[in-house]
Amino acid sequence: MNISKLAKSIAPSPTFALNEEARLLRERGEPVINMGIGEPKNKTPIAAILNSAAKLSTGEIKYSPPDGLPSLKQAVIRYTEENYNRTVEPENIIISAGAKQSLYNILFSIINPKDEVIILAPYFVSYPEMIKMCNGFPVVSMPETGTFYPSIRDIEKVTSSLTKAIIINSPNNPSGALYPEDFIADIVDFCERNQIYIIMDDIYHKLVYDNKKWKPAYQYTNKDIESTMIISVNGVAKLYGMTGFRIGWAIANKKLVEVMGNVQSQITSCTSTVLQAGAEGALNGQQNVVENLRLTLENNRNIIYQEFKSFNGIKAIQPEGAFYIFPDFKAYSGNSIELSQFLLRKALVVTVPGKEFGLEGHLRLSFAGIAKDITAAIERIKWALDPTSPDEIFIGDRKMVRDWL
Numbered sequence: 001m002n003i004s005k006l007a008k009s010i011a012p013s014p015t016f017a018l019n020e021e022a023r024l025l026r027e028r029g030e031p032v033i034n035m036g037i038g039e040p041k042n043k044t045p046i047a048a049i050l051n052s053a054a055k056l057s058t059g060e061i062k063y064s065p066p067d068g069l070p071s072l073k074q075a076v077i078r079y080t081e082e083n084y085n086r087t088v089e090p091e092n093i094i095i096s097a098g099a100k101q102s103l104y105n106i107l108f109s110i111i112n113p114k115d116e117v118i119i120l121a122p123y124f125v126s127y128p129e130m131i132k133m134c135n136g137f138p139v140v141s142m143p144e145t146g147t148f149y150p151s152i153r154d155i156e157k158v159t160s161s162l163t164k165a166i167i168i169n170s171p172n173n174p175s176g177a178l179y180p181e182d183f184i185a186d187i188v189d190f191c192e193r194n195q196i197y198i199i200m201d202d203i204y205h206k207l208v209y210d211n212k213k214w215k216p217a218y219q220y221t222n223k224d225i226e227s228t229m230i231i232s233v234n235g236v237a238k239l240y241g242m243t244g245f246r247i248g249w250a251i252a253n254k255k256l257v258e259v260m261g262n263v264q265s266q267i268t269s270c271t272s273t274v275l276q277a278g279a280e281g282a283l284n285g286q287q288n289v290v291e292n293l294r295l296t297l298e299n300n301r302n303i304i305y306q307e308f309k310s311f312n313g314i315k316a317i318q319p320e321g322a323f324y325i326f327p328d329f330k331a332y333s334g335n336s337i338e339l340s341q342f343l344l345r346k347a348l349v350v351t352v353p354g355k356e357f358g359l360e361g362h363l364r365l366s367f368a369g370i371a372k373d374i375t376a377a378i379e380r381i382k383w384a385l386d387p388t389s390p391d392e393i394f395i396g397d398r399k400m401v402r403d404w405l
């Protein structure tokens with residue numbers, strides 16, 4: 001078959017592949033617990049449903065401008081004022097099919113062949129693949145011992161004359177780390193001085209725990225929106241539990257947004273107007289839906305962290321935000337793909353191998369589900385890995401028999 005070398009080199013998204021495996025197992029009646037996928041359980045906020053339904057019932061479902069509906073852009077302008085303390089204009093905003101398409105648009109619009117983009121391990125699985133799809137090179141900066149982010153010196157060391165951008169995701173998928181303010185301030189300073197784009201993936205920015213506060217990167221620069229190297233990415237998927245709406249956006253200088261708009265106009269023309277209306281409803285509606293979700297997730301975070309604290313041999317750092325925990329399982333296996341498969345087979349629990357996020361020996365578990373499942377999942381994992389646990393257990397009427405990795 002004639003398939004391009006580049007396309008062949010792109011890995012499938014492991015989280016989606018595992019999700020499908022879990023779905024098939026469940027269809028066969030297996031009591032699988034899915035700790036893999038990063039998707040809040042809450043229903044779509046009513047304001048989003050009503051706005052989408054109102055749009056649909058006009059029967060006028062046509063193209064919008066490629067860079068988004070003006071009314072949704074107004075909602076994003078207000079969101080940016082409230083959360084980023086920045087006043088931006090409609091020409092600084094592009095609406096895309098999810099934060100993912102915004103990220104892809106940015107990378108496509110700034111990377112020349114062989115340009116490098118720095119990503120910080122552990123990183124979101126799609127970053128390296130997207131960079132490669134744009135003919136760039138992902139350059140990975142490894143974390144400092146005991147943390148989930150590198151030092152600014154480490155970042156300086158991997159920077160070269162080909163470095164075009166650095167992607168920062170805080171709160172972070174998969175580690176749950178909220179990067180320290182000093183660290184972000186240093187990166188902003190370093191990148192502004194060296195004309196390197198700082199792509200801030202802020203998709204989890206309101207899901208922060210223990211009264212900690214996320215701060216926008218803009219606060220560390222005195223440059224205006226047209227001259228700063230900061231590009232912000234956000235969306236409704238995680239904060240409002242609207243993953244299926246596929247609405248995200250990027251905020252950047254007008255020239256770059258215009259280029260991204262041209263790119264997007266040739267690919268998708270625009271994002272669905274019904275779904276853009278839904279996102280507008282969510283942004284303009286009652287914001288306590290986000291706080292309610294945050295509170296549920298903080299409770300889940302407490303449960304899962306306590307479970308891992310009492311788990312022999314496992315090293316877990318308490319997540320400060322997002323809805324993932326990324327414990328070190330090296331005491332049981334250094335091969336996270338094998339371990340994840342073993343846990344799916346033996347304990348019927350879906351986890352995502354750390355290798356996919358650039359940090360072998362770890363597993364990512366999402367705590368976006370319900371508390372009861374979280375406790376049950378960790379109990380099963382403990383049973384499967386603890387040599388002193390009984391050889392057989394029942395999950396419902398399903399007998400599970402232990403074997404070894």
Ligand code: PMP
Pocket residue numbers: 038097098099100101124169173201203235236237243246247248
């Ligand atoms: N960035 C990060 C860090 C994510 O975890 C995700 C979703 N897993 C996305 C972007 C994609 O968001 P969206 O669904 O809006 O495309």
